[in-house]
Amino acid sequence: MGLLDMVGGLLGQGGQAQGGNPLMGAVMGLIQNHPGGLQGLLGQFQEKGLGDQVASWIGTGANQPISPEHxxxxxxxxxxxxxAGQLGVSxxxxxxxxxxxxxxxxDKLSPQGSLPEGGMGMDLLKKFLS
Known part of the structure; x- marks a missing residue:
């Protein structure tokens, strides 16, 4: 099963994720373990010139895509x-x-157009996993 198949099942009705998604679990771990949490992770993308894309994910409009190269x-x-090793994929x-x-x-962690404070974002993310 490829990652795109895993992602395809992520968002079900009402925006809730289906449990057991290995990629979602990996993203959660990436956010939890990143210095600075979600803000720190997004800062890495902003430093690489992707500030407009990151702002679109946080904002209430359409999400701008990023490429695998980004x-x-x-x-x-x-x-x-x-x-990739955690997921057993290339x-x-x-x-x-x-x-x-x-x-x-x-986008799901910032429904009001701003990032959640403290651990609230992880609480929301955990709801998507259940």
Missing amino acids: VQAALGSDQLQQL HDQAASGLADLLPQVV
Whole structure:
């Protein structure tokens, strides 16, 4: 099963995620373990020139897409390879899955057009996993 198949089942009716999604679990771990949490992770993307895309995910309008190459540039090959290893997929599949999923996750974590304070974002993310 490829990452795109896993992502395809992510958002069910009412915006709730289906449980047991390995990519969603990996994204949650990436956010939890990243220095600075979600804000720190998004800062990496902003530093690589993706500030407009990140702002669109947080805002209330349409989400601008990113490419697997953008994910690679923002996260670096070591972090991406580690994630790919966790998922048992190729480096390219991991980058592609994150490019598809990360905008959706950030969008769901910022329903009012701003990032949640403290641990509230992780509480919301955990709801998507259940």
